[in-house]
Amino acid sequence: MKNINSAILLIAILVFSVAPAVAQETEQKVVDEVVAQVNDGVITLSRVNREMKEAVDSFVQESKKPREQVQAEIEAKKGEMIANIINEELLIQKGKEMGVETDVEAQINQRFLDIMKQQNLKSLDALYQEMEKGGADAAAIREMWRKQMTRDLVLQREVDSKIYFGWTPKEVKSYFEANKAKxxxxxxxxxxxxxxxxxxRDTDAVKEKAKQLVAQARAGADFGKLAVENSDRQDAKETKGKVGTFNIKELDERFAKPLQxxxxxxxxxxIEIVEGIEILRIDARQTAGNxxxxxxxxxxxxxxxxxxxxxxxxxxxxxxSDAYIKINETYRPMVAPNLFTEEKKVETKKSK
Structure with missing residues (x-):
């Protein structure tokens, strides 16, 4: 669902208090510690801490759990997170080797433009200003998207697409005949x-307006008219709020459950998502066929x-296996078991 299934993660700006000069020097030494070397790149403790902080912020917002509980859960998975960062670094390096940067930047720019249009803003500068007011750092979000999209593009091109197009017509037909129920x-x-x-906008005011619109719609007001007059989607006047038809099983859980x-x-x-509130109307239901x-x-x-x-x-x-990976001995005990899981499976099979 183009408008519904794409929630945009906004990262809060980190504000650090001023510490004495000696403390700053000590902290700088810790922050700059190299956790792992991956080919020509390095993964520092500052990067690990930053990504752990982002994960905590995200999970707190999604799960509504106390921050202290989420921090403890993330800290317990620190070795797994470092392993994931190493894998991500390998994919980013592979992406550079493949030359995906142009495609990635184009996708990022288009995503910002889409958000700008959805929010009825006139320019990207206006969008960045609104994001800053809401406590979001556009540069940090751009970098986060750059990593995600690079990783996804590499896997799609190197793995997924090769599998998809690799099936012969005979294999496709045979699978269908053996799995017709699917x-x-x-x-x-x-x-x-x-x-x-x-x-x-004031978040509480937006939530209150959403409640009022739901009450009006349930009282018999024309939903299409309400959408034209109130929705922040740029195309609301043309669509009258209509989004489309979707497979129930493929609908994002955030929307499938409230609509059940x-x-x-x-x-x-x-329905509250990161960038705002969704009010959904069921226009039609089509039962499954046999x-x-x-x-x-x-x-x-x-x-x-x-x-x-x-x-x-x-x-x-x-x-x-093709890369040079050297993990700091301090972190190796927690990282290696998570990073080399598949390699250990292969070794175990060979030893039997």
């Missing part, structure tokens, strides 16, 4: 939305989904 008509719902953005018991023409409670139908694309996708986890693990194992 390819029946799915249950779908058609949805309309009203989106209220938080950018540049909503009947046709019914309206959900306000009759199987052949769709080559869907069959290839099903075949590929089954193979991707193991194929990606194998690819990462190859990247690691």
């Amino acid at each position: 390819f029946t008509k799915p249950e779908t719902i058609s949805i309309s939305e009203i989106f209220l953005g938080f950018a540049g 018991n909503v009947k046709v023409n019914g309206v959900s409670e306000p 009759e199987s139908f052949f769709d080559e694309n869907e069959v290839r996708k099903a075949l590929t989904v089954e193979k991707i986890p193991d194929a990606r693990k194998k690819y990462m194992t190859t990247l690691r």
